[in-house]
Amino acid sequence: MRTPSTSRRRLAAVSAVAAATLLGTSACGGGGGDDESAGGAFNAGIGKIANASDKKGGTLKFIGVQDADSWDTTRMYYGFAFDFARYYSRQLVSYTPAPGKKSVDLKPDLAKSKAKITDDGKTYTYELKDGVKWEDGKPITSQDVKYGIERQWAQKVLSGGPVYLKDVLDPDGKYKGPYEGGDFDGIKTPNDKTIEFHLPKRNGDFEQMLAMPTNSPVRKDKDTKSKYGLKPFSSGPYKFQSYTPNKGLMLVRNKHWDRKSDPLRKALPNAVKVTLLTNADERDKRLINGDADLDLNQRGMDSQGRTSALKQHKGNVDNPQSGFISYVAFPQSVKPFDNIHCRKAAIYGTDHKSVQTARGGPMAGGALATNMLPPVVPGYDKNDDQYGISKGSADVAKAKEELKKCGKPKGFKTTLAVRNTDKSDMKSAEAIQASLKKVGIDVETDPFDGAQGSSIVGNPDVVKKKGYGMVLYGWGPDFPSGQGYGVPLWHSKYILDNGNNNYALIDDKKVDDGFAAAISDLDPNSAAKKYAEVNKEVMKGGYYLPLTYLKVVQWRSDRLTNVYSANSFSGWYDFASLGVK
Amino acid sequence: MTAPLHEETSAKTAVAEPAPTGAEKAIEGRSLGRIAWERLKSDKVALLGGAIVVLLILVAVFAPAITALTGQAPDERHEDLIDPLFSTPKGAFGGISGEHLLGVEPVSGRDILSRIVYGARVSILVGFLSAVVAVVIGTVLGTLAGYFGGWLDTLISRVMDMLLAFPQLLFIISLISVMPSSLFGLTGTGVRLLVMILVIGFFGWPYIGRIVRGQVLSLREREYIEAARSLGAGRPYILFKELLPNLVAPITVYTTLMIPTNILTEAALSFLGVGVKPPTASWGSMLSDAVQFYESDPMYMIIPGVAIFITVLAFNLFGDGVRDALDPKGAR
Numbered sequence: 001m002r003t004p005s006t007s008r009r010r011l012a013a014v015s016a017v018a019a020a021t022l023l024g025t026s027a028c029g030g031g032g033g034d035d036e037s038a039g040g041a042f043n044a045g046i047g048k049i050a051n052a053s054d055k056k057g058g059t060l061k062f063i064g065v066q067d068a069d070s071w072d073t074t075r076m077y078y079g080f081a082f083d084f085a086r087y088y089s090r091q092l093v094s095y096t097p098a099p100g101k102k103s104v105d106l107k108p109d110l111a112k113s114k115a116k117i118t119d120d121g122k123t124y125t126y127e128l129k130d131g132v133k134w135e136d137g138k139p140i141t142s143q144d145v146k147y148g149i150e151r152q153w154a155q156k157v158l159s160g161g162p163v164y165l166k167d168v169l170d171p172d173g174k175y176k177g178p179y180e181g182g183d184f185d186g187i188k189t190p191n192d193k194t195i196e197f198h199l200p201k202r203n204g205d206f207e208q209m210l211a212m213p214t215n216s217p218v219r220k221d222k223d224t225k226s227k228y229g230l231k232p233f234s235s236g237p238y239k240f241q242s243y244t245p246n247k248g249l250m251l252v253r254n255k256h257w258d259r260k261s262d263p264l265r266k267a268l269p270n271a272v273k274v275t276l277l278t279n280a281d282e283r284d285k286r287l288i289n290g291d292a293d294l295d296l297n298q299r300g301m302d303s304q305g306r307t308s309a310l311k312q313h314k315g316n317v318d319n320p321q322s323g324f325i326s327y328v329a330f331p332q333s334v335k336p337f338d339n340i341h342c343r344k345a346a347i348y349g350t351d352h353k354s355v356q357t358a359r360g361g362p363m364a365g366g367a368l369a370t371n372m373l374p375p376v377v378p379g380y381d382k383n384d385d386q387y388g389i390s391k392g393s394a395d396v397a398k399a400k401e402e403l404k405k406c407g408k409p410k411g412f413k414t415t416l417a418v419r420n421t422d423k424s425d426m427k428s429a430e431a432i433q434a435s436l437k438k439v440g441i442d443v444e445t446d447p448f449d450g451a452q453g454s455s456i457v458g459n460p461d462v463v464k465k466k467g468y469g470m471v472l473y474g475w476g477p478d479f480p481s482g483q484g485y486g487v488p489l490w491h492s493k494y495i496l497d498n499g500n501n502n503y504a505l506i507d508d509k510k511v512d513d514g515f516a517a518a519i520s521d522l523d524p525n526s527a528a529k530k531y532a533e534v535n536k537e538v539m540k541g542g543y544y545l546p547l548t549y550l551k552v553v554q555w556r557s558d559r560l561t562n563v564y565s566a567n568s569f570s571g572w573y574d575f576a577s578l579g580v581k
Numbered sequence: 582m583t584a585p586l587h588e589e590t591s592a593k594t595a596v597a598e599p600a601p602t603g604a605e606k607a608i609e610g611r612s613l614g615r616i617a618w619e620r621l622k623s624d625k626v627a628l629l630g631g632a633i634v635v636l637l638i639l640v641a642v643f644a645p646a647i648t649a650l651t652g653q654a655p656d657e658r659h660e661d662l663i664d665p666l667f668s669t670p671k672g673a674f675g676g677i678s679g680e681h682l683l684g685v686e687p688v689s690g691r692d693i694l695s696r697i698v699y700g701a702r703v704s705i706l707v708g709f710l711s712a713v714v715a716v717v718i719g720t721v722l723g724t725l726a727g728y729f730g731g732w733l734d735t736l737i738s739r740v741m742d743m744l745l746a747f748p749q750l751l752f753i754i755s756l757i758s759v760m761p762s763s764l765f766g767l768t769g770t771g772v773r774l775l776v777m778i779l780v781i782g783f784f785g786w787p788y789i790g791r792i793v794r795g796q797v798l799s800l801r802e803r804e805y806i807e808a809a810r811s812l813g814a815g816r817p818y819i820l821f822k823e824l825l826p827n828l829v830a831p832i833t834v835y836t837t838l839m840i841p842t843n844i845l846t847e848a849a850l851s852f853l854g855v856g857v858k859p860p861t862a863s864w865g866s867m868l869s870d871a872v873q874f875y876e877s878d879p880m881y882m883i884i885p886g887v888a889i890f891i892t893v894l895a896f897n898l899f900g901d902g903v904r905d906a907l908d909p910k911g912a913r
Contacts, residue, residue, distance in 0.1 A: 304877065307667045307877045311667075357689075358689065360668055361667075362665060363666055423873065427688055430689065431689070434658055445858060
C-alpha cells in the first residue's frame, strides 16, 4: 500500500541517487560551470531552479522543429507533448513541481488527495476538488474524467497514444470504447465528485500511469473525436486560441482556472506561443538570438548551435540527463546470436568510449551505459556493470575467448540495422563496426528509414529474413518505473508480429516472473529493487549492448524563469512552471 | 593555325632535301585521328583537364599504395584528435598536421586525405562503368533504330523519350531502399555500387542513343554505304566496318561529357544516404556529413567539395577539348 510515509522514504532514497547523478554531471561538464550570464550559470536548471520567480505576465515563446503527434491528450505519445499538455489539461494526480527526482513523486491535482486504496490494492478511489472548472465555466465532474480515460479504448478512431490503463483495467479487451460500447464498468462514478477504479489484478504503478496526460478529463459534448487534437477543450490554466499544424499555436489564459485549486502549475505567463520550423539550425540560431525562449521538442541543440552556445553562451546552457538510452539488441533468431557467447563477444569487443565520442561526447552523447536501466528509472544502479563497460575500451582478450566458446574463433559476419534518420545512431554504428572488426566480427550496416521502424526492425520475420543480428535503437520510459520502461522491451508477452520492441526476442521465465513480482508490489522501494533484479537478469543473458544514457545540450533564454529539469518528463524542463522576466 | 605552319616547315624540309615523295606523304598521311590529336595537343586547357583526369585515375588505382605511403588507413579512427565537447578536430583548419595532410574528420578522427583518395575510387568506378553501360546500350539500340527504321525505330525512340522524362534520382533512391543486402554474390557496398552503375548507366543510354540514331540515319544514305551494299556487303559488315568507325567521334565526345555527370549523380546519391555504405568513403557522403559542421569545421566541407569540383571540371574541359578536336567544322 502506498502511504505517505513510504513515499517519503522513497523520496529520500531517490534524492541520494539524484545527488550522485549531479556529481557525475559536473564531472562531465568539462570544467565549466562558473560562466555566468543574464540567464544564469551553466547547469543552473539541473537539480535546482534557475531564476526562481513569481512574476506573472509576458508571453512565453517556444520554438520547435516537430509538431506534436497530436494535441489530443488521448492520442499523444511524444514526451514533449505530455509535458506541454499540462498547460491545458489536468489529471487526477500529477507530478511535484520540483527539480530532478523529486518531480516523480505524485501529488493530487484534480483530486483532493491521493488514492484511497482498498480491496488488497485492487480499488483506487478519488474525490474531486471543489471549484475545478472547464474553460466555459462548467464544473469538471468525475464523469468527465471517466469519459476522458474511456477514449483510449477507441483505438480505431483515436490511435497513437499509450494504452496502459486500458491494458490494466481491461486486460482481455472486452470493452469496445465509448463510441461503440457505452459505459465501461471497470470505472465507477457513484456521484459527480467520486471516481473508483477496479483493477482485475493489482499494479504498483497504477497511479503513475494515471498521472500521464493521456488520462485527462474530456467532456463528452466537446469531444470532436479525431478532430479533438486541433482544439482540445481546456481544463487547465490555458486554452487554445489558435493552432495551425506544423506552423504554430497560441495559448491564452483560461479565466475559469482557479489558481488556488492548482498548486502544481505556476502558470506565470499571460500567453504561450509555439513557433514551428523545419530546420534545426535555424531553430538554434533563433534561440541564441533571443527570438525564442526554449526548444519545444527538448531533444537538444544540433552540432552547430551546440558549439556556439557552449563557446559563447555557456550560462544559457543546461546539460540534463534524459531518461533515454541507446543500445544494440541482438535478435536471437539470427545466427550466430542464438549463442550467448557470440553475443557476449560483441559486447566485449565494442569500444564503448569510441561509441560515446561518436554520439557527441559526454555532454551531447551522454555517459556510458553500464546496463539497460537508465538513471531516471527507480532501481537504476550504476555499479551493475557485468561487462566492464565503464572502463571504456574494448576487452579484446575476453571477446576472443567468448568467440572460441561460441565456436567461431575466427569471428563471423553480421548485419547491424540502424535508423538513417538519426545521425548519432549512424555514427555509433560506424564506431561499433570499426571496433568489432578488430576482434574478427565483420559488421555490415544497413540503414533503414526510421519512420518505418515498427514494420522493419519491429517485425521479427523481416529481422530474420534480412539477417539483422544487431539492431541499434533508443528507448525511454513512458512513466518513471521499471514497468513503464522494461515490460515492452523484455517481457515474452510483448514479442509482437509488428511494432515489436522486444528486438532481442527475450523469452525468459525468470524475467517474466520477475516482472510479475515487481508489478504486484505496492511498495515503490522494494518494487524498484525487483526491477533492478530483472535488469540484472537481462544483462546476464547478454541480449543487449548498452551504449549511452542520453544527455542533451538544452538552451535556456535569459528571460526564462523557474527553469528546472524534471525526471517526471525524462529530464526535460517542466513547462508548466516556466515564466518570463 | 598550326596546320599551315606545319605544312610550311614540311615544305622547307622538302626544299632542303630534294625528296618530293616525302613531302607528298606528309600531306597525305594525316588521318582524321591524327588531325584530331594535333588539335587536342595544341589545346592547353583540354590537356590540363586530361592530365588531371589521368592523375585521378592513377590515384584511384593506387589508393592502397598512397595510403600506405602516408601511413593512414581510411578507416583508422583517431578519437584522441577530437575535441570531446564539440566533436570537431582539435587543431586549426580541421586538424591539418604533418601526419594528416588534409586534417581529420570530425567525430571519428579518420584521415581525410586517405578518405579522399579512396573516395576517388568510388567516383571514378561509378563514373566510368556507368558510362560504359550507357554507351553499350545506347550504341546498340541507337544503331538499330537508325539503320532499320520503321516500327523498331518508333519503338526504341518512344522508349528513349520515356526514359528521358523519367525522374531517375527518385527512382534510384526508391530502388536502392528495396534492394536486398546481397545480390549476385555481392554484399553491402558491392550491391550499392552495382546498382548505381547499372541504374545510372541505364538512364544515361538515351542521350547516347539519340545521337547515334541521328548519325546512323544520315550515314546510311551516304554513297559509300550504297557502294558497299551494291558490292554485296552483308549487314554485319556495313554496321561494324562502315558505320561504327564513323560513330566513334560522337560517341567519344558524349562519353567524356557523360562521366562527370555520372560522378555528380553518384555524389548526390551518397549525399542523400543511398550511395555507398559506411564505412566506405565517398565524396558525396563526406559532404553530407560535413553539413552539420559547416561553421565549426568548414575545412571538412571544403575538401570533398573541391575534389568533386576539380574532377568534374577536369572531365568537362577534357571532354570539350575532345569535341572541338573531333569536330570537322571546328574553327581550328
